[in-house]
Amino acid sequence: MSEQDTGQVREVLIRYYDGTERVARIVDQEVPYPDGKLIVSRTDPEGIITHANQAFVDMSGYSREELIGTNHYILRHPDMPAVAFKGLWDTVAEGKKWQGFVKNLRKDGTYYWVKATVIPNIRNGQLVGYTSVRRKPSRSKIRESEALYATLM
């Protein structure tokens, strides 16, 4: 568990890049990343989820039906600075691989940390979507990311 966990519950208005927003219930409580698993999802070029593996379903707290067709930003935790996602999108837009540490929001308001890698899916020279694979981060990387992101908010 993160040393920052308080278990407190708060409501936060999250504004997304496309102008939509929602009030999310945030619970300061970490859910540990399961050993040995990879969370795998794919989106279309607009970020709409087209594939979710079982580990993604289990960790996100959403059903597969809820995830498919939804924008990937549903996982965005308000403690994640917008600049981190700008870096992600700028990198993959250039056709390159992006890697970083991300605090993800679960449906129940709790969170989990991942080391995420995102690559563009190119078929016959055309961008058809993105694949994102998340794996277990070390505690030291989580602590570093918590400190860094707090300065970027």
Add this chain to the structure above:
Amino acid sequence: MPLNLTVSPDFAPDHISGWFYFNTYLQRQLGIPIHLELYDSFEKQRQDIREGKVDLIYANPYDASMLVRELGFKALMKPAHKADETVIAVSVSSPCGSVEDLQPGSVIATTDDPDVHTMGMIMLESADLDDSNIQVKTLKNYVLVAKTLLKGEADAGFFLKQAYDELSELIRSEMKPLVSSQIGVIHHVLLAGPAFQSHEDALKSTLLSMADEEKGRNVLQNMGLVGWELMSEEDSEFMIDLIDTLID
């Protein structure tokens, strides 16, 4: 000139005869001469692949990426119900109870099997271990990885899960797994090169019905497989994308 079949060198020694039976079975069913070439080195096999000496290959997922994206091979089939998973194990006397207990400076016994090594290294990341702070001992096979652990010459070892499960009960009783991957979508692939592509349809139909008749089932059993499933182009692209995310 016969077409050339080869198999990723990570197959279990117990299944060597199975691959020879498979080659005989394919030749009879397809009515074409096929030569089976087995390798004990990934590097030598890759060199021959690049020199165009391979027409049909049962490849590990890591090499499948190179075969499809660089050499124009086409993924045709995958083994049914058989994903490639990795186990990190230690000697039963090790004080480590989880990957996070492994310390910088640890000696890791591994093979040159690229998928298992990559997944093993990924599972070490949660302990802040990487190439810069561990010592890697690369061994010829998983039995030697186990022996190195049991002799106390390594702190942890990487195993293909199937190979770990097929070690003798005595050896396994002297080890404990710290973590086993549960990925489910990374698996070996049967790929055809350009020279084999006129036989693709016959090959697919032969392999799809292989488990339905006794001779085919016997061959499969000797290869440690239960059957084959079709693999679409998108299935193989998806797996290759996924592997790309795992390679730094």
